[in-house]
Amino acid sequence: MLSFAELKSLTKGDVEGLKKIKLAIVADSASQFLHIALKGFGRSVGLNLDIYEADYNQISAEVFNPDSELYAFKPEYVCIFRSTERLLKHFYKTDKAARPVFAEEEAHYAASLYAAIKEQLKAKVIINSFPELDDSVFGNFANKNAYSFPYQLRKLNYLLMERAIADHDLFINDMNALQGRLGRPVVFDPKMYLAADMPYSLDFLPHIAKNVLDIVRSVSGSFKKCAILDLDNTMWGGIIGDDGIEGIQIGDLGIGKAFTEFQLWLKQLKERGIILAVCSKNTDHIAREPFERHPDMVLHLDDIALFVANWETKVDNIMYIQNILNIGFDSMVFLDDNPFERGMVRNGIPDITVPELPEDPAEYLEYLRSLNLFETASISEEDGERTKLYQEESKRVQLQQKFTDEAEYLKHLEMVSEVRPFDSFNAPRVSQLTLRSNQFNLRTIRYSLEEILDMAGSADYHTFTFTLSDKFGGHGLICVVVLKETAPGILFIDTWIMSCRVLKRGMERFTLNTLIAAAKEKGCSTIIGEYLPTKKNGIVANHYRDLGFTLQSDGLWALSVQEAAITENFITAK
């Protein structure tokens, strides 16, 4: 972790080429250092934070006044920082009779802050959980007593989580969890608190900044999707090629417990949607053996989306994995016990994350937990299915190799697509696609679940979702289009996103045919498309040209509904 002093010097660096994000800090204690830490940490992860810092202890005044500077600033994120110390003072001033409902009152206050902000802004709101503090008034008995501060504080933290489940744009910066890991002496510096009303020590500030920016980055679409695993001395102790299946340490043998628990954690990640891939210098069938036969292995072959064991370099193999999975290197984590391999991969693929695993496997898990690599802003039912999807994909690749004619291959796939407007069932997946798709995304507009639901109920928008399945299995919901009637007869393509899993299947053409049919039905004459280039969506730079749209003088692409030809594809509507 960078120190506060290092973060401070980073704030003076160059911001050229960094992504700009507008963030507001509203705090009940002195926040100048927090401001510096956030700004510096932003620079370290490639973000140029434009920060508005409200005056000292003005949360209510800024949030409940529609004309406040906070709202004039129009931030994308509002970070509310509330300290346990101030909460404690407030608690002591509260009438004894009101103390059992203190947490509810405070949770209600937090909810009203959120509601007021949402009335003015589209921003995401990030509030902190309160680092626990035992004021030692009741000792352990505080747990048996609703009148105690520890009881009310824990309850408040719990109620805030409940609010966050209900309010889609409310996120919790879990400072209590940070304190659990680092300890109160690292979090709180009584002297700084006394001298400057700063409730957090200088050493704790970088951790807060990282935590907030973990949330900001995952909300804005930058997060990890895949863990690539080495095998020998990473997944088990020992070397399978030398020690044999009876000799490797997993389960009860030697230090096997460390690896068993590590695998249990990876399995949980896999079940929540992180793709696991293996990249090992081994003979393929020997490397697979423990997964197939060892009774103590937690991970099995069906947990692994891609299994690559050979004697090529890891850089080449990771490039191959990236090519099949079709996700950015910056969304991958490479786990390997060998510092040499880590160095090679880091040099060969600068964007990939390569944690410096501790020398002792006993410490792997605790270390990786402390990095919080797998922050996410949303989850959907489909996440857990992802491994299966990629396994089916590799079967398709095998089939494709048998056909020389692409059309023959596509016909052979027997593809079916179901088209539906947005509804409450598909809204979470739709929102997730808008948040996480970077490549096949024409305008890269991110939509929260609430916004998706708003569009579903609005007459101004025509919304489409597409699923795709074939003889090997389902891809799920893989394409989203939003049309907006910007003028009578004119449909503007506000959003067109497709999962890269289904590239080269003719899905774009099927989608366009659907849009043309819808336009005709609504009596519209023209469909207008726009391509907004980003670093990652070069793949669709010629999307509209390839589909027969004509470039207009204003940079937009137009298609006349009457003249548009129905384009050939091999997908049947369900």
Place this chain on the structure above:
Amino acid sequence: MEQSQVLEDITKVFIKVLGNKNIKLTPDTVAADVEDWDSLNHIQLVVAVEKHFGIRFTSTEIQSWKNVGNMCESVMKRSAAK
């Protein structure tokens, strides 16, 4: 530890924290003499001096300082008591 040595160390800490190579401290130096030595940076300086010498000041002690010399005296006293 000699005062001159403490002063030299403290000067290094100031140079690092304030990012200014030209800082020269004497026992008589006060905050107004040093660019950027404001109340906010003061906190960072105190924490950095504590870390450098491996000591902890009390809040009363910090408030009583009038100049760099006072700070040095506190460092010497605390270091000797370690």
